[in-house]
Amino acid sequence: MEVGKRAMDFKLRQKCVQPVAYTLALILLCAVPLAFLGGCTQRLQRYEATYLSLFDTVVTVLLYAESEAEAQQAMDAIYSDLARYDALFDIYETHDGVVNLKTVNDSAWKQPVAVEPELFALLSFGKEVCGLTEGRVNIAFGSVLTLWHDAREAGIADPEQAALPERSALEKAAAHTNIDDVILDAEANTVYLADPALQLDVGAIGKGFAAQLACDNARARGVTSLLLNLGGNVCALGTRADGNPWRIHVQDPDDPEAALATLELSDASLVTSGGYQRYYTVDGFSYHHIIDPDTLMPANYVKAVTVTHPDSGLADAFSTALFNLPYEEGRALAEANGVSAVWELLDGSIVWLRLDPTE
Amino acid sequence: MKRNDLIILGAVLAVAAILLFALRAPANGAGWVIVYVHDVEYARLPLDTPQTITIDQGDGKVNVIAVFEGGVRMQSSTCENQLCVLQGDVTCESAAHAELENWIVCLPNGVSIELVAEDAP
Numbered sequence: 001m002e003v004g005k006r007a008m009d010f011k012l013r014q015k016c017v018q019p020v021a022y023t024l025a026l027i028l029l030c031a032v033p034l035a036f037l038g039g040c041t042q043r044l045q046r047y048e049a050t051y052l053s054l055f056d057t058v059v060t061v062l063l064y065a066e067s068e069a070e071a072q073q074a075m076d077a078i079y080s081d082l083a084r085y086d087a088l089f090d091i092y093e094t095h096d097g098v099v100n101l102k103t104v105n106d107s108a109w110k111q112p113v114a115v116e117p118e119l120f121a122l123l124s125f126g127k128e129v130c131g132l133t134e135g136r137v138n139i140a141f142g143s144v145l146t147l148w149h150d151a152r153e154a155g156i157a158d159p160e161q162a163a164l165p166e167r168s169a170l171e172k173a174a175a176h177t178n179i180d181d182v183i184l185d186a187e188a189n190t191v192y193l194a195d196p197a198l199q200l201d202v203g204a205i206g207k208g209f210a211a212q213l214a215c216d217n218a219r220a221r222g223v224t225s226l227l228l229n230l231g232g233n234v235c236a237l238g239t240r241a242d243g244n245p246w247r248i249h250v251q252d253p254d255d256p257e258a259a260l261a262t263l264e265l266s267d268a269s270l271v272t273s274g275g276y277q278r279y280y281t282v283d284g285f286s287y288h289h290i291i292d293p294d295t296l297m298p299a300n301y302v303k304a305v306t307v308t309h310p311d312s313g314l315a316d317a318f319s320t321a322l323f324n325l326p327y328e329e330g331r332a333l334a335e336a337n338g339v340s341a342v343w344e345l346l347d348g349s350i351v352w353l354r355l356d357p358t359e
Numbered sequence: 360m361k362r363n364d365l366i367i368l369g370a371v372l373a374v375a376a377i378l379l380f381a382l383r384a385p386a387n388g389a390g391w392v393i394v395y396v397h398d399v400e401y402a403r404l405p406l407d408t409p410q411t412i413t414i415d416q417g418d419g420k421v422n423v424i425a426v427f428e429g430g431v432r433m434q435s436s437t438c439e440n441q442l443c444v445l446q447g448d449v450t451c452e453s454a455a456h457a458e459l460e461n462w463i464v465c466l467p468n469g470v471s472i473e474l475v476a477e478d479a480p
Contacts, residue, residue: 050464050471051398058464058471156439229459240458247457257447262457 044241047071054086057231064225064241074223078214085210088119089202104191105199112190120189122209130179133321140182142199143173155280162282170296208316211235232272235312239266253304269312273323274304292324301326303344390476392431397469420468431474438467451476
């Protein structure tokens with residue numbers, strides 16, 4: 001009754017409205033809901049999550065979705081993808097029911113081992129990257145990296161007894177790092193290690209490769225706006241919901257509170273390599289985790305280097321490669337491979353290649 | 360134009376203006392701090408109420424989080440690398456600058472802090 005009466009009142013009043021004013025009012029009435037939609041993007045809400053149980057690092061997922069249920073579903077799917085890759089690419093632990101990289105290291109020198117398609121793809125990518133980076137990134141370097149890893153872990157646990165790996169042990173291990181001894185059979189999806197002392201370590205490419213796979217899968221599931229951060233490997237799908245590129249801070253190695261630069265990113269990845277994150281101290285000197293394949297010691301050419309590339313796996317690989325090279329040689333390699341980069345050199349100066357600081 | 364038309368026009372304009380203002384205006388640092396322990400939400404604190412919370416996990420892992428007006432910091436942590444403490448203040452202003460800057464994470468102790476500004480893009 002009440003409602004019907006009001007509607008009638010409104011109809012009666014409408015009759016008194018002049019055509020011009022009526023049109024104006026209509027336009028304005030239409031403008032109100034349009035302002036709400038803000039060009040259809042405001043309906044998308046921002047959702048974020050962090051996970052501390054993946055890849056031994058901090059994983060942050062930032063995505064836009066229309067509802068919390070949709071966001072949750074997308075997050076769960078991304079998490080389960082990443083958990084799968086984390087298990088597959090793990091060289092330290094075996095996981096129930098999966099043939100992972102540890103299984104390969106333990107047994108692929110006896111006979112070829114069949115692996116999951118994603119692990120096979122990672123190893124093929126690793127071989128390709130070794131060529132692209134002229135050996136600066138080599139997944140067959142596991143025996144050397146394990147010596148450094150063990151010395152670092154022991155040194156962090158017991159700083160008094162911290163020591164460098166034995167030089168003789170490093171040199172002995174370096175004799176078993178030939179990438180051609182990693183034999184892949186694409187027909188059978190198998191890996192064979194022709195050198196029994198060779199060990200695989202995908203530390204320089206695994207996170208980037210996993211981030212790219214997870215982003216590609218999310219895109220296939222309909223996610224249009226996603227930022228995935230695997231401990232500093234930042235992979236961007238699309239842009240922010242408002243159409244602006246994602247803005248990412250590049251950390252200043254000398255000041256954790258300050259940003260060296262802010263870079264804009266859309267459908268691309270950003271990875272920083274620096275010696276300031278994983279390191280340990282021996283006799284007052286710090287030794288980080290990125291090992292120069294020539295000297296078998298932590299690389300000491302530049303302070304830090306950040307690269308961007310449309311492919312997250314390549315961004316990851318090239319950031320390590322450039323960190324493992326003197327600036328001039330790294331720049332030449334980056335230019336030859338379409339990699340954008342910003343270096344912080346040992347004297348603190350900043351050099352840009354195909355990138356612009358936004359401020 | 361009759362007087363009634365002007366009233367309707369005026370009312371519509373006013374509503375449009377108010378809505379536009381409400382939608383565009385920044386929320387002046389309003390929001391929450393969400394604390395997670397091992398990826399599970401542990402506390403949700405309003406940004407306009409300064410307070411300090413201590414998370415003692417009972418196994419020697421202790422984190423102290425300070426919420427101040429418009430921001431949050433990890434006051435102290437028992438972790439070995441102290442990266443979370445060194446990160447300093449995270450405010451609505453600093454977080455608005457770039458993506459992923461609204462988190463403080465203590466990986467060794469499994470504590471993460473998310474700053475959710477109400478006007479996040």
